Amino acid sequence: MTGQGQRHPDMPAVDRAAASRAAVEARRARAAVKQAVRAGERSALSVAETAWRDAESVEAGMRVRDLLATLKGLGPTRTLAALESLGIAEVKRLGGLGHRQRQALRSWLRSREAVAGHGRLVVLAGPTAVGKGTVSAFIRENFPEVLLSVSATTRTPRPGEIDGVHYYFLDDERFDAMVAADEFLEWAVVHNQSRYGTPRPPVAAALAEGRSVLLEIDLDGARQVRRAMPEAVLVFLLPPTWEELVRRLVGRGTESAEEQARRLRTATVELAAQDEFDVLVVNDDVERAAREVVDLLAVPRA
Ligand SMILES: Nc1ncnc2c1ncn2[C@@H]1O[C@H](COP(=O)(O)OP(=O)(O)OP(=O)(O)O)[C@@H](O)[C@H]1O
Numbered sequence: 001m002t003g004q005g006q007r008h009p010d011m012p013a014v015d016r017a018a019a020s021r022a023a024v025e026a027r028r029a030r031a032a033v034k035q036a037v038r039a040g041e042r043s044a045l046s047v048a049e050t051a052w053r054d055a056e057s058v059e060a061g062m063r064v065r066d067l068l069a070t071l072k073g074l075g076p077t078r079t080l081a082a083l084e085s086l087g088i089a090e091v092k093r094l095g096g097l098g099h100r101q102r103q104a105l106r107s108w109l110r111s112r113e114a115v116a117g118h119g120r121l122v123v124l125a126g127p128t129a130v131g132k133g134t135v136s137a138f139i140r141e142n143f144p145e146v147l148l149s150v151s152a153t154t155r156t157p158r159p160g161e162i163d164g165v166h167y168y169f170l171d172d173e174r175f176d177a178m179v180a181a182d183e184f185l186e187w188a189v190v191h192n193q194s195r196y197g198t199p200r201p202p203v204a205a206a207l208a209e210g211r212s213v214l215l216e217i218d219l220d221g222a223r224q225v226r227r228a229m230p231e232a233v234l235v236f237l238l239p240p241t242w243e244e245l246v247r248r249l250v251g252r253g254t255e256s257a258e259e260q261a262r263r264l265r266t267a268t269v270e271l272a273a274q275d276e277f278d279v280l281v282v283n284d285d286v287e288r289a290a291r292e293v294v295d296l297l298a299v300p301r302a
């Protein structure tokens with residue numbers, strides 16, 4: 001990053017005005033990123049990873065010093081000491097770091113998050129009827145320390161489903177309002193039909209308190225979480241066989257034949273994307289599969 005906010009003497013007046021407007025916008029955007037880190041909505045590590053993935057991003061233009069200053073317990077003196085120990089000059093922007101400096105900052109932020117007791121975010125995805133809900137329910141009952149995020153959806157409740165427990169059942173208008181207010185960590189249209197989304201505030205609050213969080217969401221949502229929070233662990237739940245998947249879907253008996261066919265079409269697309277995930281878990285036994293997922297939720301040691 002060079003020349004941010006600097007004027008070139010030969011630049012025409014109109015360009016200078018546009019450049020100064022752009023500089024104000026960039027400052028505002030960087031302030032919003034810092035606020036999100038302070039509020040626990042984003043981790044400092046995810047900001048750095050975004051900067052290194054996209055050189056044009058707001059994050060790439062942030063000074064490392066300003067990012068560190070958002071961290072709890074890191075006043076100006078400790079920030080400077082941390083920069084010195086990392087071999088990063090005070091004026092450096094995230095996007096301008098060399099490979100070694102990136103590596104050093106990445107592991108420093110990782111261990112700091114672990115020490116601060118940050119919980120892990122694990123995303124559980126997989127084809128319809130593979131048993132995501134069953135595995136999640138096992139975790140909810142047996143591992144109460146894990147926050148199982150309650151999604152919002154525009155689909156109608158099934159018999160026995162309770163608003164606020166299984167889902168927040170919303171009409172389109174309310175869902176639209178949450179999208180407009182940026183209240184979702186991710187949201188997607190699932191099976192070409194209804195909208196589903198993860199409300200952001202409970203997830204951010206739990207992670208900031210050091211609790212681990214499990215999201216049970218679709219492939220599109222998992223991809224969005226990967227972009228927003230690269231430190232999240234993405235788990236793909238697999239059926240023992242395709243025939244068993246069909247048996248589970250049909251055996252559950254909660255969808256019409258037409259809906260079953262629609263879901264199986266989505267399932268083939270989802271199964272083809274399993275390589276995008278960090279961990280594959282075969283759900284041949286609910287308890288074993290749940291324990292594998294819970295092991296991933298353990299907070300890493302510094
Ligand atoms: N390990 C397992 N062995 C046998 N049956 C299972 C297993 N896990 C789940 N099931 C059964 O498979 C059916 C589908 O499970 P579940 O509803 O949890 O799937 P899901 O992945 O949440 O589906 P959807 O994405 O469509 O909501 C249920 O009838 C459940 O009891």
Ligand SMILES: Nc1nc2c(ncn2[C@@H]2O[C@H](COP(=O)(O)O)[C@@H](O)[C@H]2O)c(=O)[nH]1
Binds near residue numbers: 127
């Ligand atoms: N992207 C998201 N997908 C979600 C969310 N909550 C649930 N889901 C996925 O929807 C399907 C269908 O669920 P069902 O309850 O109608 O059977 C399922 O595969 C879930 O993984 C969410 O918040 N975001």
